Amino acid sequence: MDAQLPRTARLVRMALPDHVCPWGLRARHLLQSKGYDVDDVLLTSREAVDAFKAEQGVKTTPQIWIAGQRVGGHDDLRRWLGLSVHDPKALTYRPVITLFAMAAAMSLAISMAVRGTPFTIEAGIWFVGMAMCLLAFLKLKDIEGFVTGFIGYDLLARAWLPYAYVYAWAEATSGVLMLSGQLVWLASGLALFIGGIGAASVIKAVYIDKRALTCACVGAGSNVPLGFVSLLENLMMLSMGLFMLMMQ
Structure with missing residues (x-):
């Protein structure tokens, strides 16, 4: 052409x-x-x-x-010219995929610097911790916007709205503790609690009620569809919480 x-x-x-x-x-x-x-x-x-x-x-x-x-x-x-035009309202997984990719790159780089190899058990823990911290930051930078989106599908937040505020801070706390290696019982407990409720909420909203919603996982104003990636985030927290408890 x-x-x-x-x-x-x-x-x-x-x-x-x-x-x-x-x-x-x-x-x-x-x-x-x-x-x-x-x-x-x-x-x-x-x-x-x-x-x-x-x-x-x-x-x-x-x-x-x-x-x-x-x-x-x-x-x-x-x-x-036959090129695509950006649609700001289009649903996309790009924000959360980019966030996970950056968390993975940082955790591998730190593992390489500290352990001399990128592939360590610590790298996996750091990956989850960094991802949780980055996700929490995106929620906390516009906490009111996050709460508005979160109460649309989270089971506990819909029953008790203050939990939406607690969730963002709990995610941040658990992520920081995972990175520090301190108070593992608290980091694991928070991850298990919010991850378990989150997974149940996504399963009910998406796979049982068949609702088409956007996920508040990367904060307010995102066009990330509520679905498998959102469920994966919560399962990741659940798995890491269980793993860290078992390592004690």
Whole structure:
């Protein structure tokens, strides 16, 4: 497709002294990465921006022309090039997968630094502890938003709302104690308690009641579907809690 397209494009974008439109920069990079020779036209004053919008009958910048044909804005350009357009409302597991991957990478790196090998029992404990701490951080940075989402499906939180606040702090406490190796009985007890209730809540909401919900596991405003990954998080806490108790 690209070989048949003209190789010149005109890009009109906003570049004010106190604000440069990020979508204009993204459009320029996209055009250049596709091999276009870009005529980059800057609107450097608010008056110039308003005049351009009025002249072209558009509400936003940037605007792109290819071979004299107006394509539109950044998203329109992506569609014209046959590329996907980000949907902020689309359900995705990316946030939680990224979090688990980062926790795994950090735990392996620390194990390598401390033990001389990445593959140790401690690395597994550190992985769960780090994942719990990262998950707790995302909940606590907007605790009210987390509570609103959490009470939509957690069995105990729906019966006693303060538990939603307790949950986030309990997860953080258990994660920190796992990393420190101290008060193992408390770290394990908290993990077993919140993990057990969480697993039961996900099973009931998703697999019994067949409800389509988003998970509050990575905090407020996420589009992570409530399902297997959410269940895996709770089973992970349950398993690590049991393992640490057995190791004592």
